[in-house]
Amino acid sequence: MTQIDPDIPAAPRSSALERLTGSRGLRLALLLGALAYVASTRIWLFVLIIAIVLSVFLHEMGHFLMAKRNGMRVTEFFIGFGPRIWSFRRGETEYGLKLIPAGAYVRIIGMHGLEDVNPEHESRTYRSKSFLRRMPVVLAGPVVNIVLGFLLLVVVFAGFGHPSQTKWQVRAVVPGSAAAAAGIEPGDRIVAFNGAPVGSFDETSSLIRAHAGTSVDLTVERGGETLTLPVAIGWTLDSLGAERLAPLQPGDRVIIVDGRPITFYSDLVGALQRYIGPVEISYVRNGVVSTAMVNGPIGMPIDGFRGFLGVGPQSVLEHSGLVAATGQAARAFGDTIVGSVQGMGRIFSPSGLGNLASQVANGGAASDSGGGVGSGSGSSLPGSGSASSSNQDRPMSLLGIVNVGTQLGEQQGWAGVLALLATVNIFLGLINLVPLLPFDGGHIAVACYEEIRSRIARKPYRVDMSKLLPVTYVVVFLMIGLFMSTLYLDAVDPVKLTP
Numbered sequence: 457m458t459q460i461d462p463d464i465p466a467a468p469r470s471s472a473l474e475r476l477t478g479s480r481g482l483r484l485a486l487l488l489g490a491l492a493y494v495a496s497t498r499i500w501l502f503v504l505i506i507a508i509v510l511s512v513f514l515h516e517m518g519h520f521l522m523a524k525r526n527g528m529r530v531t532e533f534f535i536g537f538g539p540r541i542w543s544f545r546r547g548e549t550e551y552g553l554k555l556i557p558a559g560a561y562v563r564i565i566g567m568h569g570l571e572d573v574n575p576e577h578e579s580r581t582y583r584s585k586s587f588l589r590r591m592p593v594v595l596a597g598p599v600v601n602i603v604l605g606f607l608l609l610v611v612v613f614a615g616f617g618h619p620s621q622t623k624w625q626v627r628a629v630v631p632g633s634a635a636a637a638a639g640i641e642p643g644d645r646i647v648a649f650n651g652a653p654v655g656s657f658d659e660t661s662s663l664i665r666a667h668a669g670t671s672v673d674l675t676v677e678r679g680g681e682t683l684t685l686p687v688a689i690g691w692t693l694d695s696l697g698a699e700r701l702a703p704l705q706p707g708d709r710v711i712i713v714d715g716r717p718i719t720f721y722s723d724l725v726g727a728l729q730r731y732i733g734p735v736e737i738s739y740v741r742n743g744v745v746s747t748a749m750v751n752g753p754i755g756m757p758i759d760g761f762r763g764f765l766g767v768g769p770q771s772v773l774e775h776s777g778l779v780a781a782t783g784q785a786a787r788a789f790g791d792t793i794v795g796s797v798q799g800m801g802r803i804f805s806p807s808g809l810g811n812l813a814s815q816v817a818n819g820g821a822a823s824d825s826g827g828g829v830g831s832g833s834g835s836s837l838p839g840s841g842s843a844s845s846s847n848q849d850r851p852m853s854l855l856g857i858v859n860v861g862t863q864l865g866e867q868q869g870w871a872g873v874l875a876l877l878a879t880v881n882i883f884l885g886l887i888n889l890v891p892l893l894p895f896d897g898g899h900i901a902v903a904c905y906e907e908i909r910s911r912i913a914r915k916p917y918r919v920d921m922s923k924l925l926p927v928t929y930v931v932v933f934l935m936i937g938l939f940m941s942t943l944y945l946d947a948v949d950p951v952k953l954t955p
Contacts, residue, residue, distance in 0.1 A: 483541045483555050491557075500865030503873060504858045505557060509535065511881050512559035514604060515888075518596030520562045526589040529580040532563040558854065564593070567899070568921040583918065587907040594899040601885035606789050608878035613788070614781035616871035619771030622655035626767045631743040633766020634690040640676065640767060647682075648675035657769045664689060668763035669720040690764045691721050697760025701750055704739055709764065711745070712738035721761040728754040773871075789882070796883045800890075803851045803938075815850060816941050819948055853939060856946035863953045893928040 495502040513535055523530050529548060534540075536554035543552025566573050566581020573581055582590060612618075626644045629635045640646075648654060649663045650672050668691040675684050692709045693701065701710070710718050713727040714735050728735075731752030738747050776784060802808045852860065857880060864872030891901035902919050909917040 480541050483539055484553075487541060487553075487555055487557065498862065500862045500873065501858060503865065504861040507861075507873070507877050508854065508857070508880065509557050509559060511601060511604065511877065511884065514600050515597040515884065516560045516562045518600035519564070519593060522593045522596040523562070523564045523582070526585060526593060527580055528582055528585065528589075528593065529565045529577055530562060531565060532561070535560045537561070569918055570921050587903055587910075590903050591900065594896045594903070598885040598888040598896055601881040601888070605792070605878045605880075605882035605885065606785065608874050608881065609785035609788050609792075610778075610782050612871055612874045612878065613776065613784045614778050616874075617773030617775040618781075618784055620774045623772040623774075624657045624660075624769045625772055627770035628768040630766035630768075632740065634687055634764065635766040638674070638685045638687040640674070640685065640687075640765075641678065644676040644678050645772070646674055646676050649673075651675070664763040664765045666763065668761055669722075687765070690766065691761045692764040694760055694762045696757045697721075700754055700756055700760065701737070701748075703748060705741065707764075708739045708741045710737055710739045721756075725756045725758070728752055728756055792879055792882050793886065796879075796886050799851075799883075800887060812850065812938075812941055812945075815945055815949075850945065851938065851942050852951065853942035853946045855943055856951055859946060859950050860953065867953065892931050893924055894932065898928075898931075 491502065491505070494505065516533065520530055520533055531548065532550050532552075534543070534550075534552045534554055536557045537559065538554050538556040541553045541555055543550050545551075564582050565571065565577060566583045569583060571581075578584055582593065623645065626635075626640060626642050626646070628642055629640055646654065646660055649660065654660045654663065667689050669689060671686060671688045673684050674687050675682060677683075690709065692707050693704060695706045698704045698706045698708060701708075704710075710724050712718060713724065714731065714737075716727065718724050718727065728750075729752070733751060734749050735752050736747055736749055738745055740746075803812075857876070861873055861876045864876055888895050889897040889900070891897040893899070893902070902924075906917050906919055
């Protein structure tokens with residue numbers, strides 16, 4: 457008589473989803489067909505899907521290998537979730553592929569005291585092993601992702617270079633702007649302002665803002681030549697100025713008041729003080745002229761404007777040797793860890809959760825912010841981009857990560873995609889170290905507590921997992937809520953990067 461092993465699950469009854477998708481052959485055809493379609497239409501989307509699944513797969517592979525090495529019984533190792541497409545058994549482990557390519561999972565028996573296990577396999581459960589055998593198993597997954605993130609950073613810095621802190625070039629010129637009128641072109645490098653050398657974009661921006669409404673000489677490098685171009689610096693409203701002229705926004709420039717042209721901000725201040733009652737104004741926003749009615753007299757703030765050149769910056773990449781690139785990657789790695797920890801603190805703080813709930817309630821509506829002399833990113837990672845709206849600081853779902861990664865691929869190529877994947881892997885490793893179940897960090901915390909209690913009592917001690925279930929449920933429901941909220945926001949208000 458054949459004995460049924462309760463640790464090896466019997467073939468499950470067909471679920472509604474499995475009946476809907478038909479046979480395993482049909483499911484495989486659906487998966488391959490969908491991936492082939494994505495690969496043929498949006499190659500960077502395909503790359504992101506495969507890369508993220510591979511990152512999760514390597515995370516689970518870390519758990520799997522360490523569990524096997526430490527004598528634990530692993531019954532399943534699958535890529536994907538949902539209906540089973542294909543599987544095979546080798547020894548005590550079933551390996552396979554499921555329909556939804558959203559990650560991977562591994563099943564180690566006896567991860568907690570509430571799980572029923574065949575008594576003859578109890579000695580090979582996770583819970584029966586010593587502290588020194590359990591710790592490598594739960595640490596392996598996060599460590600794999602963190603190490604992978606660092607290696608990706610080394611590849612990015614060594615293979616693609618890093619943004620210079622002192623050099624930048626013009627990526628785009630705003631139509632109708634001061635830069636366009638002066639003949640500045642994409643690819644130009646502004647190297648001097650009124651004869652004085654300038655380096656970083658921030659340094660140039662400060663000078664532009666301070667010289668609004670004046671004429672200056674900009675020295676640019678173009679195709680190996682040095683040119684001096686006279687530029688009449690334009691101006692736009694800042695947040696203070698726009699506040700007085702609703703519905704205008706920061707970054708708008710008023711060009712006509714009641715049919716009279718406006719050249720300088722001081723002209724606007726004087727004109728709006730003279731009119732009593734409704735007056736029509738014309739303004740420029742993103743190169744488009746629009747009109748609005750305002751009620752005078754309006755007292756405009758003296759400093760309600762900023763200089764506007766009308767260029768978008770692009771970093772100049774500098775290449776280093778492998779040793780120097782490794783050092784640069786290490787610094788970026790440290791910055792990414794600090795930023796990830798701070799980001800998690802903001803996300804799960806009362807204000808962060810309240811802000812997320814507010815965005816969900818408002819349907820993801822976000823107001824755009826003004827632009828100054830242009831827009832760009834001050835990130836130290838190659839291939840980074842910046843979000844064009846206030847949604848840039850909100851948490852993102854897997855859908856949002858894939859969306860941003862696709863844009864980075866189209867704008868920056870492999871440098872942008874690999875930099876994003878490095879950040880994703882580091883964050884995945886860190887969030888799994890949070891000392892709460894069901895995260896890996898929760899198992900680490902439990903194992904450490906059990907070891908301390910065992911040493912104090914001089915006899916084995918195991919936590920009553922039933923007492924931790926309420927906290928675990930709260931964490932699970934919080935993560936489900938966060939997942940659904942970010943997924944909704946990424947669907948209705950996707951993050952858009954300024955290239």
